[in-house]
Amino acid sequence: MSSWLKSRERTQIVTHLPLGRTDYAAVYLLQRQLHEARVAGKIRDTVITVEHDPVFTIGRSGSANNILVPSEVLDAAGITVYEVERGGDITYHGPGQLVVYPIIDLRDQGRDLRRYIRNLEQGVIDLLAEYGIEGQRRPGFPGVWVGARKIASVGVYVKHWVTRHGLAFNVAVNQKHFGMIHPCGLPIEMASLNELIGTAPSLTAVAQTLLAKMEPLFGWEFVDEDPARYWRGTK
């Protein structure tokens, strides 16, 4: 049997839900619903792409001490803070950032947490190559880096081998917001694609390219679905 045929046989149809700009809390609840449905085998693997209103989220290893400004400053900037169950410390989501939440069964991906993170990172590295930029890994510091600055962050939660949370990629973010925290608990600077290439592509275009890069890495073929039928009045 040819390897072409084998790989074709393994291709999985995966639902892509393009949510557009959506509030963090609403998508958090949707992720939990989809996670439960995926664990129960009621839905197939599903990948959400979304852009959030400004939030700081603090992961299981995180601390509010990594917020460097008083709460009045957060209020004035319209930034909400959430404590969430994903791994990692504090991060920022906001306009101009592409967020990807795969709700997938890792038993179909070799039951390997490290391989999963590596594949998420590789999707971003392959995406950056399309723009002529070399993205890199740094041992011990998951995510994707361009030189000394980080352009993509990862943070994942896995229960019953099904994932939620995921990946955030800076396309054209408000750097002032990132400056209010120590991202991942570290005094690091973040990179943003628009500063590297001198223009800001649409999040939709970046999402399409990233998903196309993820397909061969994960053995997937995406099918877009209308998110409206998933909300069930929760939005």
Added chain:
Amino acid sequence: MTTTHAVRLPDLGEVDEVTITAWLKAEGDAVTAGEDLLEVETEKTTFVVEAPTDGTLVRIVKREGDKAKQDELLAEIA
């Protein structure tokens, strides 16, 4: 006669070690098979370890902040 069942860190793939980040049950608590028992973290990933059997969580061996490798004893259920 009481049999003690070991709770060990499952095979999580090419993962060197994890940090125990949260116990969701305390010593003395009743647990059922498949119930969330503790959370571990590696590579920015939280993984929920489930109770392997029904019983009582009699001993926690690895506590929050401790490291563990695959197959290491985390706790005992009797």
